[in-house]
Amino acid sequence: MGSTVKVFLWWFIVGAIMALAVIMVQGGIREVMQAPGSVWELKLVELLTTIMGGGLLGGCVALILNRIKKS
Numbered sequence: 001m002g003s004t005v006k007v008f009l010w011w012f013i014v015g016a017i018m019a020l021a022v023i024m025v026q027g028g029i030r031e032v033m034q035a036p037g038s039v040w041e042l043k044l045v046e047l048l049t050t051i052m053g054g055g056l057l058g059g060c061v062a063l064i065l066n067r068i069k070k071s
Contacts, residue, residue: 007066008059015058019051 023029031043 004063004066007062011062012055012059016051016055018058019054022054023047023050 029047
């Protein structure tokens, strides 16, 4: 596995965890658990897309900064 992939994966995980932490602090997890109906509906999709977005943001910014650092 190349160093670029390792950098991306590491910061993707960090970004996803940070996004999850922000959601938990704001009470988003409680809203999902207390939502009427199935948890697998819209709220869970919103939650997962936010976490994935945080991961992608962290990974992409890390790749850009890594590229700048090398040049």
